[in-house]
Amino acid sequence: MFNYLIITALEQLKSYKKAWDDILEQEKNTNPFIEYEWISTWWATIGQSSNVEIYVVMEDKEAIAFFPLMRKEHRGIQNLTFLADGVANYMDIVVKSENKRNVLTYLLNALFKKEDALLLQLHGISEESATSNILELFLVENGFKYSFHRVVTPYLHFDKVNFQQFMHKRRKKHGVDRSEKKLERLGNVQYYPLQSNEKSKIFGLFESRWKKKIDTSGFASTERRPFFEALLQIQNHNFKTEVDALRFEQEIIAFAYGFSCRGRYVAYTLGFDSDFSMFGPGRLIDRRKLLQSYEEGEKIFDFSIGYEKYKFDWHTDVTFTRTFIIAGSNKKAKRQKFLLSLVATVKEKIKQHQPFVKFKRDILGKLIYNLRSKKEWLKSIFSICQWRTWQLYELEKGTKLYEKLPFEKLALKSLLNSQRRAEAILLSYQGFDLYGEDGIWEFQVHKSIYRNQTWQKGFELPSTNSVFIDGWQEQDLELICHAFNNETIYVISNMSEWKKRRALKKIGFKNVGVVHQWKFLQLEGLKNKKLLQKEGARYSIY
Known part of the structure; x- marks a missing residue:
């Protein structure tokens, strides 16, 4: 005979740790979110304000199953949900396989018999788990009003592929291979686990990346951060939290x-430095983490729930994760179940439409951020619609030789702590060489294209043996031209910069072309005309 008791305090749960762990060990559990350490850490940190009820099913005074639930009341209806809703991507009951059907049937009957005004919401149940089929069969056989909602869950099964060939075929996808090599040319790139004194850096990085977007994870929020920090302390042979970092010149990017x-790695979240976004650091660290997981003997690399496109670049299989919504016999409970199911259906459809998700996360998030800041709000208003005209100037190469000039090429790592850090990273990615004097950056040079930082693409230089120089100041221009006297020099100037145009003409530059730039919302266009280009010149997109 079964009976059950309800645990409502963390201290009570501690006495059942061994029974809980023994069940999961025997079942070879690979769901990290139902491990005792994960559950107890959640309860000790962010779960203290929740009305936790862990139902323990007993048989002959022995704990044989645990149902980790929490209770809420809404308009007279008792809502029981799996705990950590919104934090745990997967959830399930803790029970041995041979007992699952009987235990699940027993407790559900007991709950709905005791409370008819009951609504049960069980999120994160994988369709690969027997729980999903047993639960649905029980609901059908007993005539319960219920609905379930699915979200895709891609994963990579290492045993199903020749991993070296698998990775080789994808090494150039989305330019990951090229981006990694480009980053390595600019400085020292390393990948290794987070150090104990670096915890604050990952939360700062995450917060910085998402400040202009809508973040639904709350990973770096004041409420949830202590939980994710506490998980870093858990390191045992069955379950551990892993944080690995991609570094550029010793700095986490x-x-x-x-x-x-137990052989399954579940990706939870990632973050990256937005200044390095053009290198695709998220994809770079995904590839490094896949290689690491394979080398460490993991069997499954789980990309977790969601329709994000990058997950399908690496997957071999997919499953689905369900949320069940179940109503008791009470009419109010059935009405509430109908409304919740309707909302869940709409969300399910929206999540499948990634352009809408991106609009909500990025565009709407940036709009909300701008509205909170008067300065950013005004800047966004002026940037809605723009028209600019740029003139291209040419200075033919000279024959005079100059003594060594003070300018030197600067390494990107020397500018990572400067106020112009983001600009330096972007220009380095675009192929510019940065020059300065005494370590102070003064201008940049490109040997194949000319472009302004606000342009989405560049144009090939009209002649060979030439350079494009940008970022210069009028007082330094003549000295800079001396430094590149043996090459044809090109510069651009905005129509509003009359002082620069006067300085250019004084030195001997000639206007050889014009570029019109227009921008409306997220759309942008460039048109060049009257360019004295040699045959074969073309657009070069970066």
């Missing part, structure tokens, strides 16, 4: 936060 549980 991306990190991957996830859980390893």
Whole structure:
């Protein structure tokens, strides 16, 4: 005979740790979110304000199953949900396989018999788990009003592929291979686990990346951050939290936060430095983490729930994760179930439409951020619609030789702590060489294209043996031209910069072309005309 008791305090749960762990060990559980350490850490940090009810099913005074639930009341209806809703991507009951059907049937009957005004919401149940089929069969056989809603869950099964060939075929996808090599040419790139004194850096990185977007994870929020920090302390042979970081010149530019549980790695979240976004650091760290997981003997790399496109670049299989909404016999409970199911259906459809998700996360998030800041709000208003005209100037190469000039090429790493850090990273990615005097950046040079930082693309230089120089000041221009006297020099100037145009003409530059730039919302266009280009010149997109 079964009976059950309800645990409502963390201290009570501690006495059942061994029974809980023994069940999961026997079942070879690979769901990190139902491990005792994960559950107890959640309860001790962000779960203290929740009305937690862990139902323990007993048989002959032995705990044989645990149902981790929490209770809420809404308009007279009792809502029981799996705990950590919105934090745990997966959830399930803790029970041995041979007992699952009987235990699930017993407790559900007991709950709905005791409370008819009950609504049960069970999120994160994988369709690969027997729980999903057993639960649905029980609901059908007993005539319950219920609905379920699915979200895709891509994963990579290492045993199903020749991993070296698998990675080789994808090494150039989305330019990942090219971006990594470009970053390595600019400085020292390393990948290794987060150090104990670097915790604050990953949360700062995450917060910085999402400040102009809508973040639904709350990873770096004041409420949830203590929980994710506490998980970093858990390191045992069955379950551990892993944080690995991609570093450029010893500085963290991306990190991957996830859980390893008995041969399954579950990716939870990642963050990266927005200044390096053009290198695709998220994709770079995904590839490094996949290689690491394979080398460490993981069997499954779980990309977790969601329709994000990058997950399908690496997957071999997909499953689905369900949320069940179940109503008791009470009419109010059935009405509430109908409304919740309707909302869940709409969300399910929206999440499948990634352009809409991106609009909400990025465009709407940026709009909300701008509205909170008067300065950003005014800047966004003026940037809605723009028209600019740029003139291209040419100075033919000279024959005079000059003594060594003071300018030197600067390494990107020397500018990572400067106020112009983001600009330096972007220009380095675009192929510019940065020059300065005494370590102070003064101008930049490109040997194949000319472009302004606000342009989405560049144009090939009209002649060979030439350079494009940008970022210069009028008082330094003549000296800069001396430094590149043996090459044809090109510069651009905005129509409003009359002082620069006067300085250019004084030195001997000639106007050889014009570029019109227009921008409306997220759309942008460039048109060049009257360019004295040699045959074969073309657009060069960067």
